[in-house]
Amino acid sequence: MTTTDTAAVATTPVRRRARADADGPTDIRRYQPLARAGLITALAVLAVLWLTPLVWALLTSLKHEADTTTVPLEVVPDRGFTLQAYVSVLANGNLVTWFVNSTVVAVVATVLTVALSAAAAYGFSRTRFRGRNALFALTVAGIMVPPQILIVPLYRQMLALGLADTYAGIILPQLVVPAMVFILKKFFDAIPHELEEAARMDGAGSLRIFLQIVLPLSRSILAAVAIFVFIHAWNNFLWPFIITSDPGLMTLPVGLVQVQSAFGVRYAQVMASAILAGLPLIVVFMLFQRQIIRGVATTGLGGT
Numbered sequence: 001m002t003t004t005d006t007a008a009v010a011t012t013p014v015r016r017r018a019r020a021d022a023d024g025p026t027d028i029r030r031y032q033p034l035a036r037a038g039l040i041t042a043l044a045v046l047a048v049l050w051l052t053p054l055v056w057a058l059l060t061s062l063k064h065e066a067d068t069t070t071v072p073l074e075v076v077p078d079r080g081f082t083l084q085a086y087v088s089v090l091a092n093g094n095l096v097t098w099f100v101n102s103t104v105v106a107v108v109a110t111v112l113t114v115a116l117s118a119a120a121a122y123g124f125s126r127t128r129f130r131g132r133n134a135l136f137a138l139t140v141a142g143i144m145v146p147p148q149i150l151i152v153p154l155y156r157q158m159l160a161l162g163l164a165d166t167y168a169g170i171i172l173p174q175l176v177v178p179a180m181v182f183i184l185k186k187f188f189d190a191i192p193h194e195l196e197e198a199a200r201m202d203g204a205g206s207l208r209i210f211l212q213i214v215l216p217l218s219r220s221i222l223a224a225v226a227i228f229v230f231i232h233a234w235n236n237f238l239w240p241f242i243i244t245s246d247p248g249l250m251t252l253p254v255g256l257v258q259v260q261s262a263f264g265v266r267y268a269q270v271m272a273s274a275i276l277a278g279l280p281l282i283v284v285f286m287l288f289q290r291q292i293i294r295g296v297a298t299t300g301l302g303g304t
Helices: 003-061 065-069 084-092 095-126 132-144 147-160 167-174 178-189 193-201 206-217 219-235 238-243 252-262 267-298
Strands: none
Touching: 003 267, 065 267, 084 095, 084 267, 095 132, 095 167, 095 178, 095 206, 095 219, 095 252, 095 267, 132 178, 147 167, 147 238, 167 238, 178 219, 193 206, 206 219, 219 267, 238 252, 252 267
């Protein structure tokens, strides 16, 4: 075998690999439209499955009460749609009172939870003290504790303090959220220490640094945490149901159960109440969807 033949044999695998590398991206690009179409189809199917119960609840709330139990079920009843269920719920029930109660509880719980969580997270992030790591680990371990386990001791504590059937009794047990402390602490860890050191050189104290430097730099994560806390407080059913018996202090999730038991099974009115109760959350999501998506995208990225 001559030198030329040896060189040709040696370079043949290289040429094949180069040809394969050149053809590879082309093959990938060839399947990209199919993959995109499959992804869009899957997302569309999931969206339809998610929206179907919501659309059915809306249609049911717009029907006459007699049309909600017809067999077979009718999507569009012969008598058409009506707003009578909404009028009955607003006129005869305590929906407005329950709406106000839910608003007060959700707003106050959100403000206090964000304030307490941010202060605790900043302390864990910047303060050095003995047992800090153990205390933070204990706080994080609180995420794994099911809230149902704490119902009995919390209820006995609220009774001992005389806070049953009060706004304070509903709000106070909801203020401690270990997950929010963990999220904010990880975010505070990523803030450069040089900013605080420069502020200390100018005579700023820890409280001023926290309020005027750290919190303004954390507006995005604070907004995301506030939205998560608000949604949880608005939808919370178990604790308000246990701690309140006065209809004038019930929140919307608890009040909806009372609507069903008071009117029997009147599906149009129950669905109308549920639609009205869910409207504030829809408005919150539409107004702050960027913050929600940003919060979901960043909460799991510790130190980033």
